[in-house]
Amino acid sequence: MAISTDQAFQRCLSPSCGATYDIGEARTACGECDGLLDVAYDWDRLPVPSSLKEFEKKWSRRNEPLCKSGVWRFHDLLPFAPPEKIVTIGEGQTLLAPSDGVAQYIGLNAGQLFLQYEGMNPSGSFKDNGMTAAFTHAHTIGAKRAACASTGNTSASLALYCGVSKLMQAVIFIGSGKISYGKLSQALDYGALTLQISGDFDDAMHRVRQVSEQLGIYLVNSVNPFRLEGQKTIMYRVLESLDWEVPDWIVVPGGNLGNSSAFGKAFMELKELGLIDRVPRLAIINAAGADTLYQLFEVNGQRWNGGDIDRAATTDYYEELDKNHSRASTIASAIEINRPVNYQKCLRALDVCDGVVWEVTDQQILDAKAQVGAHGLGCEPASAASVAGAKLLCSEGVIAPSERVVCILTGHQLKDPTATVAYHTTDQDEFNRILGSRGVQRAEFANRAVAVANDLEEIVRAIQLNS
């Protein structure tokens, strides 16, 4: 497939601006209005299958890397790169797992809950879906270095693609302190140049933009519109696993809002292409300590409004945050973000999918995480926000028990073992030190290790007592 520049291009998100840019440009914002960019297609001039079922046929050709990849199997729906430039490491071999145990916890009928486990990706989070796409774009335009600021998973993913392909050097910016060891260890192990900036994520983000511009380094943060193209495929795989039946709800944690924005774009395009006849509703779950979207959308009532967004209201909100020295704070480090870069795109997704936004506490997140762990799979804290959110939405009557719900488990259980061990620990000091400071008071589903003397009789008794 040869792609001409008018078949795939970049376009300003704002309909009233609508400026377009060549697919070969590396941009992080519209040059006219500073808005976000979309990757856009002229579908009439591209070969799009007449039915989603067509994609299943690719599986019989899975010895070909582009058919095996859970992202590039859907290349026809993200046709911005020529096949020979695609960089894939077999991402997207993920799993949609039914879970009646977690369904019961949430308050859903048996058979109605599915967990989309994106922790199965090569670097252990959904970020690989987007990274293969951004990396492919970077490679297509000849980049030699790629950079990102990250709370951990984006950097792990970038470092992996650089390490495996050797096509680029990874330059990673992290804040001091707030990164889980699982994620930091990945960046180091994959050989990325890792810069630990004194400051938090927002500070690191600010610097990486400056440095990328000055040194001409390709930026893969989620302002990058190509990443979102890859992340659309999470929804294609959900539909595929449900035999192309659209579920009632998709529930996803909200951080920088790249995922939710990508999901909205995926459904918007499938509808436009006539490949589905209805879209699911979208529920985006913020952590209560990082709830900008919740505040702006649910409390202040801000809406997409056909692209005519009241930008001043957002600016006012951020000024208020600054004035109060308000910093994001949650145990769910992957969504510990107060200035979500994809906010405007996310408003479009909420519009397309008749969405809702809720917030959950760290207590609710960790209890939900323990339930996900106890019923298989497991996930990192941020991922469990989706399950905690679904439970809340059920108890509020927004989601009915008979509805079919898919919760996205965004990251692997082993990403953040510190939180998991602290939750299950018997050591009250350890619990207080790590979780108490986050307002977590009890561990309802703790599975405590049983302390037992190194003595055969005592060990036997301990097993009998506890089984």
Ligand SMILES: *Cc1c(COP(=O)(O)O)cnc(C)c1O
């Ligand atoms: C990045 C990340 C999120 C947040 O996703 P956004 O697209 O930034 O909203 C949630 N969970 C995990 C595990 C992540 O790595």
Ligand SMILES: [Zn+2]
């Ligand atoms: Zn613009």
